[in-house]
Amino acid sequence: MTDDAARHAMKMAKKKAARDKIMATKTDEKGLVIVHTGKGKGKSSAAFNMIFRHIAHERKSAVVQFIKGGMSTGERDLIISHFSELCAFHTMGEGFTWETQDKNRDTEMAQAAWAKAKELILDESNHMVLLDEINIALRYDYIDIKDVVAFLQNEKPFMTHVVLTGRNADASLIEMADLVTEMELVKHPFRSGIKAQIGVEF
Numbered sequence: 001m002t003d004d005a006a007r008h009a010m011k012m013a014k015k016k017a018a019r020d021k022i023m024a025t026k027t028d029e030k031g032l033v034i035v036h037t038g039k040g041k042g043k044s045s046a047a048f049n050m051i052f053r054h055i056a057h058e059r060k061s062a063v064v065q066f067i068k069g070g071m072s073t074g075e076r077d078l079i080i081s082h083f084s085e086l087c088a089f090h091t092m093g094e095g096f097t098w099e100t101q102d103k104n105r106d107t108e109m110a111q112a113a114w115a116k117a118k119e120l121i122l123d124e125s126n127h128m129v130l131l132d133e134i135n136i137a138l139r140y141d142y143i144d145i146k147d148v149v150a151f152l153q154n155e156k157p158f159m160t161h162v163v164l165t166g167r168n169a170d171a172s173l174i175e176m177a178d179l180v181t182e183m184e185l186v187k188h189p190f191r192s193g194i195k196a197q198i199g200v201e202f
Contacts, residue, residue, distance in 0.1 A: 007161065010019075013141075018185050023028055023057065025167060027090055029159070030158060030159065030178075031156065031158055031159045031160040031161045031162070032161050032162075032175045032178040032179055033152050033156070033161075033162050033164070033165040033176065033178050033179075034050075034073065034161065034162070034164070034177065034178065034179045034180075034181075035045075035107070035135075035163075035164050035165075035173060035174060035177045035179070035180045035181070036163065036164070036165045036166075036180055036181050036183065037122075037166065037167060037168065037169035037171050037174075037180070037181075037183070038167065038181075038183035038184055038185070039136060039167060039183070039184070039185040040177050040182075040183030040184045040186070041183065041185070041188060042183050042187075043165040043166065043167075043183050044075075044132050044133070046181070046183075047048075047130050047132065047163045047165050048063075048075045048130070049128055050128060050130075050161075050163060051063060051079075051087060051128060054086070054127055054128050055079075055083050055086050055087055055088070057088075058086065059127040059128070060086055060087070060125050060127060061086065061087045061088075061126055061127055061128040061130070062087060062088040062089070062090070062120040062123075062126045062128075062129045062130070063076075063079070063087060063089045063090065063129075063130045063132060064092055064113050064116055064117045064120065064129070064130070064131050064132065064134075064175065065087070065090065065091045065092060065113075065132045065133060066088045066092060066093050066110055066113045066114075066131065066132060066133045066134045066137045066166075067093040067132075067133035067135065067137065068091060068093055068132065068133060068165075071201040071202065074198075074201070074202060075091040076089055076091065086186060088126075089121065090113070090116050090120075092109055092110075092114065092116060093106075093109055093110070093115030093133070093137075103140075106137075106142055107138070107141075107142045109141050110137040110142035111142070111143065113137070113193035114137075114143045114147075114148070115135075116129050117129065117134075118155075118163070118185050119192065121151075121155075121156055121160055121162060122155065122157065122158070122159045124159070126160060126162065127159070127161065128159070128161040128162070129160065129163070130162075130163045130165070131162065131163065131164045131165070132165050132166075133165055133166040133172070134148075134164050134165070134166060135164060135166025135167060135168055135169045136163065136166045136167065136168075137166075138169075138170055138173070139166075139167075139170075145170045145173065146172075147173050148173065149173060149176055151169075153176060153190050176191045180197060
């Protein structure tokens with residue numbers, strides 16, 4: 001072994017020992033409140049990846065879509081056609097608010113979606129529940145943020161993971177969550193005139 005390789009091996013051994021020491025202290029488990037927010041692409045995509053992990057481990061999960069309407073998406077079509085016994089899928093919105101242009105109807109649909117979300121979260125057979133684009137419904141006051149935070153703090157089963165996606169997550173939601181990721185927009189093809197494309201956006 002060369003001197004350079006020996007130094008590298010020693011450095012990595014020290015790193016491993018330090019890492020193992022840290023990992024030995026991480027023994028607790030709990031259901032997490034996870035928030036994906038920010039202007040960048042990938043909030044729902046990352047959340048669906050966790051849903052697919054649950055499916056791969058044959059653990060029940062559920063999805064409630066708060067804003068997206070009836071358009072076909074790859075995630076929804078795959079789950080409904082192949083994994084409906086492992087993941088309940090509820091598209092409760094009727095499209096983005098600038099498309100519906102009906103605040104009363106949007107509020108009514110968001111309230112129904114939140115009622116369904118609470119039902120699914122309280123069902124302890126669901127290991128994870130994804131609330132897709134709920135942050136948009138909260139931002140427009142279709143749902144009371146205080147009600148959402150209080151429910152997640154006081155009524156969510158201890159081992160159930162709940163994922164909330166969408167831009168402009170409320171500060172109180174960020175504060176109470178266990179894991180928050182903000183997707184930062186660096187560059188997006190939409191700004192160059194490229195439309196949403198199959199397999200990338202939906």
